[in-house]
Structures are given as structure tokens and as C-alpha cells.
Amino acid sequence: MHRLLAPAAGRARLEDLDLAGVTVADADLSGALVSGCRFTGATFVGVRFAEASILLSFLDRATFRTCDFTGATIHNSVFAGSLLEECLFSDCDIVQDSFLGIHAVRTVFNHSNLYGSRFIGALLSDVGMRDCNLTRARFDAAHRKGVDFRASNTNEASFLEALS
Amino acid sequence: MRFHSLFSSVGFSNGYLLGPDAGGEALLVDPGIFDAPLLQAIERNRLYVRFILVTHAHNAHINGIRTLLKVYDAAIYANQPSVLDFPAHQVREDDALTLGSFTIRVIETPGHSIDSLCFLAAGMLFTGDTLSAGEIGKTRDGYARGLLLATIRTKLLPLGDEVLVFPGHGPPTKIGIEKLYNPFLGEEL
Numbered sequence: 001m002h003r004l005l006a007p008a009a010g011r012a013r014l015e016d017l018d019l020a021g022v023t024v025a026d027a028d029l030s031g032a033l034v035s036g037c038r039f040t041g042a043t044f045v046g047v048r049f050a051e052a053s054i055l056l057s058f059l060d061r062a063t064f065r066t067c068d069f070t071g072a073t074i075h076n077s078v079f080a081g082s083l084l085e086e087c088l089f090s091d092c093d094i095v096q097d098s099f100l101g102i103h104a105v106r107t108v109f110n111h112s113n114l115y116g117s118r119f120i121g122a123l124l125s126d127v128g129m130r131d132c133n134l135t136r137a138r139f140d141a142a143h144r145k146g147v148d149f150r151a152s153n154t155n156e157a158s159f160l161e162a163l164s
Numbered sequence: 165m166r167f168h169s170l171f172s173s174v175g176f177s178n179g180y181l182l183g184p185d186a187g188g189e190a191l192l193v194d195p196g197i198f199d200a201p202l203l204q205a206i207e208r209n210r211l212y213v214r215f216i217l218v219t220h221a222h223n224a225h226i227n228g229i230r231t232l233l234k235v236y237d238a239a240i241y242a243n244q245p246s247v248l249d250f251p252a253h254q255v256r257e258d259d260a261l262t263l264g265s266f267t268i269r270v271i272e273t274p275g276h277s278i279d280s281l282c283f284l285a286a287g288m289l290f291t292g293d294t295l296s297a298g299e300i301g302k303t304r305d306g307y308a309r310g311l312l313l314a315t316i317r318t319k320l321l322p323l324g325d326e327v328l329v330f331p332g333h334g335p336p337t338k339i340g341i342e343k344l345y346n347p348f349l350g351e352e353l
Contacts, residue, residue, distance in 0.1 A: 036167070040326075056167070056169060056336070058328070058336075058338070060338065060341055076169050076335055076336055077335070077336075078297075078335060078336055078337060078338070078341070080297070080337065080338075080341045080344075080345060081341060081344060081345065096171065096334060096335045097335050098297045098298075098334075098335040098336065098337055098341070100297055100298045100337070100341060100345040100346075101341075101344060101345035116176070116334060116335070117335065118297050118298050118334060118335060120297070120298030120299075120345065120346075120347065121298065121345045121347060136176065138298065140298070140347070141347050
């Protein structure tokens, strides 16, 4: 098992790395800069990404369990096909990210900006999306069970059941 | 390689800037806007925009060209002889362009528009409005839709699952992701 740990002092920087398939457990990457990285098929358990900046990175078909992204900035990144289980994405800036086909369970996005992000074909179960900006967000063909959209602008998002 | 994704809030479109690490001649895909963030990205990285690639000549993807050409002496590559009345190098299917330090393969993908192109460079596919995350381009009629779907299936999907897709709108994706999750690609022709 690979273990990635942030340096004791300073902001961890992960740039242009291919770490596909890596397993990361109980690491603290709070405040880290993750840019241009590939984590396809990776597994993250109990990892803290609080206040991190995740830019133009591919975290597709990965597994995230009990990970904390609170306050993170996540732009132009790809979580497609990933499992998000009991993760926190509260107070995040999640702009133009792909969550296509994700399976999110007991995961919270409350108070986040989800501008232009796509959850097409996702399976969302017991997911919190309260007080979110959903402008240009797409939930087409997504299966939603127990999703809490209270105080979010769902009128500015797309929820088409059938696409053709 | 320097790579920047640029968002235009005017047409909600993406543009992409590619240049060598050491600075020098850069190429810009779909300059939908020319604004301060783009200028800063170019200058901060000591780049000079020499080449403009146009996936299709809809306003959201070319509106920045006029201003850009006042600042940089750049050549335009498109599937038309001119763009916004500026002369362009008209490119065709399977053309291999050597632009600065980049080799670009041209793929014609009509459907969303008759002049639609995709550009493949360094494992990255710039798709304009042909294919985006979970979507395909809008089309005028059933014929164009069938043409677009057939083009995607025969020309783009075989490029390989790990090819990164940078579309004209929305987040990036991969060919393999679209095969799995794009609901349009299962449609009957």
C-alpha cells in the first residue's frame, strides 16, 4: 500500500503525477494543491482534502470512503464512475466537474457551488445538496433517492429523465 | 507542456492554451473570448500564441479571435477558408499538422455543424461541440444527429479509453468514461 502524507509544514503540491490505482489511507492533504494529476482507479480512505485545490485532475473510477473535502476548490476535474461513500464536500467550490455515473452514498455537498457540474447517470442515495448553487448543473438520467435539495436553486439545473 | 483550460462566461464555452514548458510558440483551441485571465496565462508562461485551432465557427468558440489577432500574429486552422473574415488554413480529415512543438491530427466530425472538427494532440482530444461529458452536440435534424453519432462511434470511440477529452462546453472527460456513461451513445441510428 502506498501512503501519501503531506509535509509536516507547508502546502503539499501534487502536480502532473500519474498515480492511477494508488491506495491512500488516513492521510492529511488539507490545503494541498492537486493539479493535472491522474488517480484513475485509486482508493482513498479517511483522507482529508479540506481546503485543498484540485484542478484539472482525473479521479475517475476511484473509491472514496469517509474522505473530507470541506472547503475545497475543485475545478475541471473528473470523478466519473467513482464511489463516494460517507464523504464531505460541504462549502466547496465545485465548478465544471464531472460526476457522471458516480455512486454517492451518505455524502454531503451542502452549501457548495456546483456550477456547471454534471451528475448525468449518477446514483445518489441519501445525499445532501442543501443550499447549493446548481446553476447549469446537470442531473439528467440520474437515480435519486433521499437527495436533499432544500434551499438550492433546482430551477437552474437540468433534471431530464430521458435524454433522447 | 503548459496546459490551461479557459472558461468564457459569455458563451459558457471552454478554450485551451497549450505551450512548451520553456515558453515560446503556443496554440490556442477555440478562443471564445480574449480576456485578462487568458492574457495573463499567456504572458505569465512566456508564451506567444502562434496558432489558433477552431473546432467549428460558432460564435461561442471564435469570438476572441478579433482581439487576439490585434495582440499576436497567429495563423488560424479551421474547416473553412476564413473565420470572421480572417483567412484560415483549411484543414481536412487525417491532416497531420506540425505546429510549434505539437503534432496535431485533424478529425472531421460533421453533425453539430458541417465544419466540425476534433483535434488530437499528445493524447488529448479537443472535441468542440461534437462530444462532451455525458452529452453530444445539438443537431438540426435527424440526419445530422445520425451523422454525428456515427462519426463519434467510428472515429472517436476507437481512439482509446484513456484519451482525455477536452470539450467546448462542460467538464473534461475520457473516451472510456463516455463509452460507459454517455446516455446518447447507446442510441439506435
